[in-house]
Each structure stands twice: as structure tokens, then as C-alpha cells.
Amino acid sequence: MSAMATETTRPETRRCETTWTSERGTLAQSATMAARSLASIRHAPAQLVDFFMIPLMILLSITFFMGGQMMGSWQDFLQYAGPTIIAMGLFFAVTATGLGLYGDIKEGVFDRLTAMPVSRFALLAGRVAADMVKYAWALLVVGGVAFAIGYRADGGVLGTAAAAGVLLLFLFAASWSMALVGLTAKSEEQIQTWMISLLMPLAYTSTIFVEIDTLPGAVQWWAEINPLTALADSMRVFLDGGDPGGEVLALLGWCAALVAVFVPLSLRAYRRKLGD
Amino acid sequence: MRYAIEVRGLKKSFGEVHALSGVDLAAAPGTVLGVLGPNGAGKTTAVRVMSTLTKPDAGTARVLGLDVVAQAAEVRKRIGLTGQYAGLDPNLSGEQNLVLVARLLGASRRQAKTRANELIERFDLAHAATRAVGKYSGGMRRRLDLAASIVRRPEVLFLDEPTTGLDPQSRNGLWEVVRDLVAAGTTVLLTTQYLEEADQLADTIAVIDTGRVIASGTSSQLKQAVGGQVLRLTPARPDAVEQIVQLAEWAAGAQARAQDGAVTVPVAHAGEAQAVMARIGQAGVDLAGFGLHEPTLDEVFLQLTGHRTNTTEKEPAA
Incomplete structure (x- = not known):
């Protein structure tokens, strides 16, 4: 020790020994990270409104201003496309996962966490899990508004719950693709650009708004396999009280594929971002 | 370990x-x-x-x-x-x-x-x-x-x-x-x-x-490697800066530097500072002020990089 430290006596010196040493599992760490993402709502509760504003405005403006033109009356349009337009609004909202991770890395808090014995997967999964809570909240609010303005599901409560379930499952899988975007983007503007240039064409070449045979012939083959077609068709099957079939299998396949591809890619991008 | x-x-x-x-x-x-x-x-x-x-x-x-x-x-x-x-x-x-x-x-x-x-x-x-x-x-x-x-x-x-x-x-x-x-x-x-x-x-x-x-x-x-302290000399007439640099370097045996109308030179001890002052006095150059202070990082750097052959041969930290 240096002479300096031995000269000054510090009777109040307390060892900051700690007794816990066991590492918690990846899932527990993910839950801690998710709780951390959600804790900020306490300091800024206005965020609760932000989460549902975009999907709500998309639902209301398309239904009221374009629905009559597209289907004769906005009520008919709401009945046909209301739930899938909610799905599209929430699908656009997954950009938040990318923006959130981008911000986490910029803030420097991830530097500390990365130098700690914390699973890399937990750092990313915590963000995705927290975003799922936000999407579920937004779905509840916007779904409630759709019900209030007259939407009714023939499938009843069970069918509605199943439709909400497949939508959330798909948002979970799609969030991982946005995680990759957030981890590789150079700026927030770039993430927004990705959203517009990738998500929007995806939505408009699916059965979210229209039936496949109304689309130009050249994009029909794509609309058939578009994951949003699988999502929209699956939701309609459940909401209409029909028997689920190929469309649900296609959706499950898409979700599995998205997770299988984008979880490893996101982890790799994360290691590169902070490890190089 | x-x-x-x-x-x-x-x-x-x-x-x-x-x-x-x-x-x-x-x-x-x-x-x-x-x-x-x-x-x-x-x-x-x-x-x-x-x-x-x-x-x-x-x-x-x-x-x-x-x-x-x-x-x-x-x-x-x-x-x-x-x-x-x-x-x-x-x-x-x-x-x-x-x-x-x-x-x-x-x-x-x-x-x-x-x-x-x-x-x-x-x-x-x-x-x-x-x-x-x-x-x-x-x-x-x-x-x-x-x-x-x-x-x-x-x-x-x-x-x-x-x-x-x-x-x-x-x-x-x-x-x-x-x-x-x-x-x-x-x-x-x-x-x-x-x-x-x-x-x-x-x-x-x-x-x-x-x-x-x-x-x-x-x-x-x-x-020790950079000289214990730094002597700062401010000439009474600005055009004397160059002359002071030469005198200080000669007396202290180290590199002096002119900045903002003043001259700084590292000195190993107070005696060396005195020698520099004496040399300037002999040359008849008037000073407006002078002072001894701890070297700043800038000055340490100047010294270390200026005397690179001396310092890079030091033993690594043990």
C-alpha cells in the first residue's frame, strides 16, 4: 500500500463484503431486465398513453375516413378489417424494441451490464419481454375501443382470446427482427427508415386490408406466403369462430422461423457491437 | 499470482x-x-x-x-x-x-x-x-x-x-x-x-x-525523470522570450518552452531554478514575474516525449 493510505486512519472504513454469490439463471435475469424496462413507467407514466396512440390512430383514421369508400360503410369495414388493422398498428410499434435497444446501448448502461456476469440473452430478452407487456396493454386499450365503436366477434371471448394470443406470439417473434435492426443501426433515423421501408410494404401486400384476389397478379404469390397474411387469416379464423387450419400452421411456422433466425443474429450483433 | x-x-x-x-x-x-x-x-x-x-x-x-x-x-x-x-x-x-x-x-x-x-x-x-x-x-x-x-x-x-x-x-x-x-x-x-x-x-x-x-x-x-518542478518566467518585454528560452535551456540543461508570452522550463530542484535566474540576471534581461510549480500533464508530456531515448529504456512498472 502507498504511504498515503497508511498515514490517514479511517476507523469508519467498512468492508463492502456481500454474502450472495450464487448466479441467477438466464430467465431470472431476463425477468429482472424486463422489470427494469418497465420501471421507467413509474417515473414517466405518460408513456402508458404513448404505447397505444399509434395503433389507436391507425385504427380510427382508416376505419372512419377510408372504411366507407372501401366497403360501403365504415361499420362493415370495421367488422372485416378492424382487428387486423389493430394488428398492423401494433406490428409497426415493434420498432420500439429496436429504438429501445439502440438507446440502451447509447446510454452506457449496457457497458456496465456487459462487464458483469449477466447472460447476453437476458439483456436482449428483457427488453423484448418488457415490450410484450406494452403491446398487450396497447392491444387491450385499442381492442376495447374497437368493441366500443361496434366491433363484435362471432368467435366470442374464446375466439377473441385466441386471436389476441396469436397476435402477441407474432409480435414476440417480430420483435427479435427489430432487435437486430436496433443493434446494427447507426442512428435512430435509420431504424425509423427501416420501419417505413420494410414493414409498410409487408402490411400492404397481405390480407390485412384486402382479399388476395384483389391484389395485382404479380404480388399475389407473395401475399400467399406473407407472414402478415398468415397472421390476418389466423386472427379472422379465431374471431369468426371457424376451425383453425393451414393459416395457423403457417403462422406458427413463421414465428418459429423468425425466432430461430433473429435470436442468434441479434446475439451475434450484440457481441459485435459491444465486443469490438 | x-x-x-x-x-x-x-x-x-x-x-x-x-x-x-x-x-x-x-x-x-x-x-x-x-x-x-x-x-x-x-x-x-x-x-x-x-x-x-x-x-x-x-x-x-x-x-x-x-x-x-x-x-x-x-x-x-x-x-x-x-x-x-x-x-x-x-x-x-x-x-x-x-x-x-x-x-x-x-x-x-x-x-x-x-x-x-x-x-x-x-x-x-x-x-x-x-x-x-x-x-x-x-x-x-x-x-x-x-x-x-x-x-x-x-x-x-x-x-x-x-x-x-x-x-x-x-x-x-x-x-x-x-x-x-x-x-x-x-x-x-x-x-x-x-x-x-x-x-x-x-x-x-x-x-x-x-x-x-x-x-x-x-x-x-x-x-525525477521529468524534472521535479517547473519554473515559469515572464519577461518584462515580450521580445525577450526567445532569449530567455536559450538562457534557461543552457542553465537548466532541459528543453524550455515559450507559450502565451512566458517561458516554462523543468528544473530538478530549487538550486537549479536559482541558477537559471542567475544566468538571466547576468544577461541583463528584465523579468516581470516568475514562479515555481508542479509540472502539469502537458509539461510532463513535453519532457517525456522530448527525452524519449531516456525514458523508454526505463523498467516497466513492477
């Missing part, structure tokens, strides 16, 4: 920029190694490599005998890091930040809360414990940042410019904490731009410039 931190031939480039061009560092267990250098010298990159955040292009870094690349997971269990930019979540309160770190390290909810409150008390943040960190002052943020890196007492603690931008009182408080940690057995590596800070805290100092260690040793060894 002879060294708690041992770095050999570390190289790292970012495209065309060579952040590290062969850095060697060593710190014995329970000591403070000060890494002294200006902005852009490579200090932060070196810390990021040693704390497992960045992979080196070449060379090795061992922390507690563990290789930071091959055994990164083991290293992370035993180190603490306070980066140059606060590693805190601005949307969480001070307490929530500390609880988050403790929970991730395996503490139960209650243990985490207890430990967080202990640290908040110790770092004098009780008045702001529940406020969002985004609203903290720079000094408070720095204190909380340090607290977060010792939630579980690290065996090796990396501090990257911990006091940059702090007022003297906060700075002294941080120094106290570092001394306490070292007294409890922690090895500390601290980067700084301030000679005084390295002087106050470090057992050994490595001076780093453009990605290389240009000198290392104890504080007194370095001061």
Missing part, C-alpha cells in the same frame, strides 16, 4: 486509427495502477479490453491470472467497471439502479434493497435515492456510478477517468472511497488526465500517449 493485472503487447485498431500500439501494464494485488494520458491516448480502449468489453487485435491481458478473452465469463465475476460515460439507467432512480445490479448478481429482493441503501448512505445520496438518475448532477451521477461498480466488492476495479468534470469536493470524496476499497484488498486501475490524481492515489503510474506506454514507475521516479 504476481500481478492482479498483467497486460502485454496489447494492440487494437479501429480502421485506420491505432488506439493501442503495444501496451504493457502490470499491477500487483492490492495496489493502485494509475494510467495517465491525454484524451485519445488509448486509455479507454485499454480499460475496455481489460474489462472484457473489447477484444484486442494482438497481445494478452490477464486479470487475476485469467485471460480476458478466453476466460471472459470468469473475469466478469470478479471485476467492477466504472466507465467514462455513466453506466446507469437514466430512467430509474438511484436506488433502482443499484437494486438492478444487485439482483443481476444474484441477490434476493431484500438483500438487494439492503445493499442499495447501504451504498446510498455511504455515497451521500440519501436525499436523491428515489429520484430518476437523469435528473442527477454530474457529481451525484459519478458517485452512484462508482457505487454500482462495487455492489459486490470486486477484486479488481477499473475506473475510467472517474473524476473528470467533478468539483474538488466530490473528487476528494471519490478518492476516499478508492482508498477504502484498496485498504480492503481491491486492486484498482484508474485512468486519469490529472497528474495530481495519479500522484494522490496510484502506487505506480504508467504514462500513455498515442497508444503506447512512454514511461512508467512510481510517482517520484516519474517526477
Whole structure:
């Protein structure tokens, strides 16, 4: 020790020994990270409104201003496309996962966490899990508004719950693709650009708004396999009280594929971002 | 284990920029190694490599005998890091930040809360414990940042410019904490731009410039190498600056420098300063003022780089 430290006596010196040493599992760490993402709502509760504003405005403006033109009356349009337009609004909202991770890395808090014995997967999964809570909240609010303005599901409560379930499952899988975007983007503007240039064409070449045979012939083959077609068709099957079939299998396949591809890619991008 | 931190031939480039061009560092267990250098010298990159955040292009870094690349997971269990930019979540309160770190390290909810409150008390943040960190002052943020890196007492603690931008009182408080940690057995590596800070805290100092260690040793060894103090001479007439530079260099046997109408020259001791003054007096040059002071980092650098052949042959820090 240096002479300096031995000269000054510090009777109040307390060892900051700690007794816990066991590492918690990846899932527990993910839950801690998710709780951390959600804790900020306490300091800024206005965020609760932000989460549902975009999907709500998309639902209301398309239904009221374009629905009559597209289907004769906005009520008919709401009945046909209301739930899938909610799905599209929430699908656009997954950009938040990318923006959130981008911000986490910029803030420097991830530097500390990365130098700690914390699973890399937990750092990313915590963000995705927290975003799922936000999407579920937004779905509840916007779904409630759709019900209030007259939407009714023939499938009843069970069918509605199943439709909400497949939508959330798909948002979970799609969030991982946005995680990759957030981890590789150079700026927030770039993430927004990705959203517009990738998500929007995806939505408009699916059965979210229209039936496949109304689309130009050249994009029909794509609309058939578009994951949003699988999502929209699956939701309609459940909401209409029909028997689920190929469309649900296609959706499950898409979700599995998205997770299988984008979880490893996101982890790799994360290691590169902070490890190089 | 002879060294708690041992770095050999570390190289790292970012495209065309060579952040590290062969850095060697060593710190014995329970000591403070000060890494002294200006902005852009490579200090932060070196810390990021040693704390497992960045992979080196070449060379090795061992922390507690563990290789930071091959055994990164083991290293992370035993180190603490306070980066140059606060590693805190601005949307969480001070307490929530500390609880988050403790929970991730395996503490139960209650243990985490207890430990967080202990640290908040110790770092004098009780008045702001529940406020969002985004609203903290720079000094408070720095204190909380340090607290977060010792939630579980690290065996090796990396501090990257911990006091940059702090007022003297906060700075002294941080120094106290570092001394306490070292007294409890922690090895500390601290980067700084301030000679005084390295002087106050470090057992050994490595001076780093453009990605290389240009000198290392104890504080007194370095001061001897650069001349103990600096003599500053202000001529009565500005056009005498050049003449004073020549006279001072001749009398002190060291490189003098003219800046802002004054001349600075390193001197080993007061007698040498007297000799310089006497020589200037003999030459009949009038002075408006003069003074002796501790060398600044700038002056240390001028000396070290100006006398490179003398300093690069010094033994590495042991």
C-alpha cells in the first residue's frame, strides 16, 4: 500500500463484503431486465398513453375516413378489417424494441451490464419481454375501443382470446427482427427508415386490408406466403369462430422461423457491437 | 499470482486509427495502477479490453491470472467497471439502479434493497435515492456510478477517468472511497488526465500517449525523470522570450518552452531554478514575474516525449 493510505486512519472504513454469490439463471435475469424496462413507467407514466396512440390512430383514421369508400360503410369495414388493422398498428410499434435497444446501448448502461456476469440473452430478452407487456396493454386499450365503436366477434371471448394470443406470439417473434435492426443501426433515423421501408410494404401486400384476389397478379404469390397474411387469416379464423387450419400452421411456422433466425443474429450483433 | 493485472503487447485498431500500439501494464494485488494520458491516448480502449468489453487485435491481458478473452465469463465475476460515460439507467432512480445490479448478481429482493441503501448512505445520496438518475448532477451521477461498480466488492476495479468534470469536493470524496476499497484488498486501475490524481492515489503510474506506454514507475521516479518542478518566467518585454528560452535551456540543461508570452522550463530542484535566474540576471534581461510549480500533464508530456531515448529504456512498472 502507498504511504498515503497508511498515514490517514479511517476507523469508519467498512468492508463492502456481500454474502450472495450464487448466479441467477438466464430467465431470472431476463425477468429482472424486463422489470427494469418497465420501471421507467413509474417515473414517466405518460408513456402508458404513448404505447397505444399509434395503433389507436391507425385504427380510427382508416376505419372512419377510408372504411366507407372501401366497403360501403365504415361499420362493415370495421367488422372485416378492424382487428387486423389493430394488428398492423401494433406490428409497426415493434420498432420500439429496436429504438429501445439502440438507446440502451447509447446510454452506457449496457457497458456496465456487459462487464458483469449477466447472460447476453437476458439483456436482449428483457427488453423484448418488457415490450410484450406494452403491446398487450396497447392491444387491450385499442381492442376495447374497437368493441366500443361496434366491433363484435362471432368467435366470442374464446375466439377473441385466441386471436389476441396469436397476435402477441407474432409480435414476440417480430420483435427479435427489430432487435437486430436496433443493434446494427447507426442512428435512430435509420431504424425509423427501416420501419417505413420494410414493414409498410409487408402490411400492404397481405390480407390485412384486402382479399388476395384483389391484389395485382404479380404480388399475389407473395401475399400467399406473407407472414402478415398468415397472421390476418389466423386472427379472422379465431374471431369468426371457424376451425383453425393451414393459416395457423403457417403462422406458427413463421414465428418459429423468425425466432430461430433473429435470436442468434441479434446475439451475434450484440457481441459485435459491444465486443469490438 | 504476481500481478492482479498483467497486460502485454496489447494492440487494437479501429480502421485506420491505432488506439493501442503495444501496451504493457502490470499491477500487483492490492495496489493502485494509475494510467495517465491525454484524451485519445488509448486509455479507454485499454480499460475496455481489460474489462472484457473489447477484444484486442494482438497481445494478452490477464486479470487475476485469467485471460480476458478466453476466460471472459470468469473475469466478469470478479471485476467492477466504472466507465467514462455513466453506466446507469437514466430512467430509474438511484436506488433502482443499484437494486438492478444487485439482483443481476444474484441477490434476493431484500438483500438487494439492503445493499442499495447501504451504498446510498455511504455515497451521500440519501436525499436523491428515489429520484430518476437523469435528473442527477454530474457529481451525484459519478458517485452512484462508482457505487454500482462495487455492489459486490470486486477484486479488481477499473475506473475510467472517474473524476473528470467533478468539483474538488466530490473528487476528494471519490478518492476516499478508492482508498477504502484498496485498504480492503481491491486492486484498482484508474485512468486519469490529472497528474495530481495519479500522484494522490496510484502506487505506480504508467504514462500513455498515442497508444503506447512512454514511461512508467512510481510517482517520484516519474517526477525525477521529468524534472521535479517547473519554473515559469515572464519577461518584462515580450521580445525577450526567445532569449530567455536559450538562457534557461543552457542553465537548466532541459528543453524550455515559450507559450502565451512566458517561458516554462523543468528544473530538478530549487538550486537549479536559482541558477537559471542567475544566468538571466547576468544577461541583463528584465523579468516581470516568475514562479515555481508542479509540472502539469502537458509539461510532463513535453519532457517525456522530448527525452524519449531516456525514458523508454526505463523498467516497466513492477
